Amino acid sequence: MPPDVPPEADLDPEDWPAFRAQAHAMLDDILDHVAGVRARPVWQAPPARLPASLAAGVPETPEPLADIHADFLRDVAPYAVGNLHPRFMGWVHGAGTVVGAVAEMLAAGLNANLGGRWQAPIELERQVAGWMAELTGLPRTSSGLFVTGASMANFVAVLVARTHALGAGSRTDGVAASGARLVAYASDAVHNCVPRAMDMAGLGSGALRAVSTDAEGRMDLPAAAAAIAADRAAGLEPFLLVGTAGGVDFGAVDDLGALADLAAREGLHFHVDGAFGALGVMSPELKPLFAGMERADSIAMDFHKWGQAPYDAGFVLVRDPQKHMAAFASSAAYLGRAERGLAAGSPWPCDLGPDLSRGFRALKVWFTLRAYGTRRLGATMLQTCRLARRLAERIDAEPELERLAPVPLNIVCFRYRTEEDSDRLNAELVTLLQESGAAAPSTTRIGGRLAIRAAIVGHRTRAEDVDALVDAVLGLGRRLAPGLRSPQA
Numbered sequence: 001m002p003p004d005v006p007p008e009a010d011l012d013p014e015d016w017p018a019f020r021a022q023a024h025a026m027l028d029d030i031l032d033h034v035a036g037v038r039a040r041p042v043w044q045a046p047p048a049r050l051p052a053s054l055a056a057g058v059p060e061t062p063e064p065l066a067d068i069h070a071d072f073l074r075d076v077a078p079y080a081v082g083n084l085h086p087r088f089m090g091w092v093h094g095a096g097t098v099v100g101a102v103a104e105m106l107a108a109g110l111n112a113n114l115g116g117r118w119q120a121p122i123e124l125e126r127q128v129a130g131w132m133a134e135l136t137g138l139p140r141t142s143s144g145l146f147v148t149g150a151s152m153a154n155f156v157a158v159l160v161a162r163t164h165a166l167g168a169g170s171r172t173d174g175v176a177a178s179g180a181r182l183v184a185y186a187s188d189a190v191h192n193c194v195p196r197a198m199d200m201a202g203l204g205s206g207a208l209r210a211v212s213t214d215a216e217g218r219m220d221l222p223a224a225a226a227a228i229a230a231d232r233a234a235g236l237e238p239f240l241l242v243g244t245a246g247g248v249d250f251g252a253v254d255d256l257g258a259l260a261d262l263a264a265r266e267g268l269h270f271h272v273d274g275a276f277g278a279l280g281v282m283s284p285e286l287k288p289l290f291a292g293m294e295r296a297d298s299i300a301m302d303f304h305k306w307g308q309a310p311y312d313a314g315f316v317l318v319r320d321p322q323k324h325m326a327a328f329a330s331s332a333a334y335l336g337r338a339e340r341g342l343a344a345g346s347p348w349p350c351d352l353g354p355d356l357s358r359g360f361r362a363l364k365v366w367f368t369l370r371a372y373g374t375r376r377l378g379a380t381m382l383q384t385c386r387l388a389r390r391l392a393e394r395i396d397a398e399p400e401l402e403r404l405a406p407v408p409l410n411i412v413c414f415r416y417r418t419e420e421d422s423d424r425l426n427a428e429l430v431t432l433l434q435e436s437g438a439a440a441p442s443t444t445r446i447g448g449r450l451a452i453r454a455a456i457v458g459h460r461t462r463a464e465d466v467d468a469l470v471d472a473v474l475g476l477g478r479r480l481a482p483g484l485r486s487p488q489a
């Protein structure tokens with residue numbers, strides 16, 4: 001043992017009162033950071049040259065906590081993605097809440113491992129699963145599991161459907177042994193994580209059929225039925241239909257009731273990717289959009305998006321717990337179960353997904369749901385949709401702007417009109433907007449054209465932020481396209 005390490009020392013503070021004071025200061029600093037977010041730029045690029053604190057080598061000797069924290073405040077906190085900010089509108093990012101943040105701190109203090117064993121934290125995860133089953137309309141007996149995000153939740157669902165289709169023997173013999181060629185169906189607007197899940201499941205992303213969509217971005221049902229029939233005729237085995245509740249481009253919601261009918265008729269597992277949309281059932285006004293989701297065999301969702309819980313908090317709900325377990329449960333001598341004692345409480349979360357050691361993600365979601373209640377959270381989701389509608393109306397009223405997609409939820413796709421090189425101008429416009437720190441939308445492609453995409457997900461966004469985005473886009477557009485006369489100018 002090196003001379004500077006006392007024998008039998010643990011890692012707890014030697015001076016608890018001093019640590020406590022420092023810890024309280026750190027809590028205050030992060031609360032100040034959140035409370036002061038509106039006054040800062042949405043985003044600023046990390047310094048081109050790494051600051052000394054980040055460029056240093058492996059730390060071999062102890063450093064004062066206050067120094068490390070000062071480095072964090074100076075070199076890290078100002079250069080995050082910016083999703084706390086009311087004018088962050090890129091991708092689909094939740095803003096988080098301080099309630100979730102302090103709950104996360106409690107979870108870290110408890111340092112619970114939720115892989116299994118008989119413990120209250122797992123009971124609490126089960127309670128959240130029960131709440132989500134109740135909210136989405138699945139049976140209370142459905143099984144649920146926290147995972148990193150909807151990418152993993154969709155993957156778990158694909159594995160559940162795959163094992164059900166091929167039989168449990170496929171887990172030992174491999175997917176190729178049965179000779180069955182499984183195929184799945186989703187709309188061509190499906191999130192990229194679903195083909196990736198097919199890939200990772202050993203079925204191949206090519207075995208996911210991209211069914212065409214209508215003008216509202218919803219899966220074309222006759223086209224889906226025709227694809228299924230063609231695949232059956234070719235000797236393939238359809239096993240899974242994936243509906244989307246809140247599409248990644250502009251928030252399209254498939255006709256989930258019709259998809260449920262189709263899946264029932266064809267004997268397919270009906271899965272819903274509700275990464276950001278599914279939680280919309282908390283709003284009585286939004287809930288009708290998701291009618292049919294209650295008939296899903298499984299649902300993927302993300303509390304870290306519309307649910308405003310801190311990252312990461314993905315969740316998968318599976319109607320039939322036996323089907324869920326059949327895909328993951330396995331026996332190992334060191335994971336034996338008992339009727340009493342710590343080894344009780346089976347089934348364990350490790351029987352429901354790929355992870356063994358797991359953190360206590362459920363706690364921040366449990367706190368979030370209780371501290372705000374589903375009505376308040378649902379009202380916040382509705383508010384983001386109303387702001388999106390306001391944004392759409394402003395765009396529709398500006399001759400220099402063109403809206404490129406419907407606005408079923410909280411995402412608006414549009415662009416600054418130019419006669420030529422419009423894709424390049426709008427891409428440059430978005431980059432400049434991000435670099436200016438004034439607002440941060442992202443881009444996507446709608447009908448082959450590059451779109452400025454504003455997803456209003458965070459709870460801090462107000463009407464003035466939406467208006468500021470429009471004004472900034474108009475200002476930059478006029479600067480970048482001087483040849484184009486604005487009718488009002």
Ligand SMILES: *Cc1c(COP(=O)(O)O)cnc(C)c1O
Nearest residue numbers: 092149150151191248275276302
């Ligand atoms: C965000 C999103 C995903 C991926 O979820 P992660 O939490 O980022 O893994 C999947 N599908 C849709 C529709 C999404 O919006």
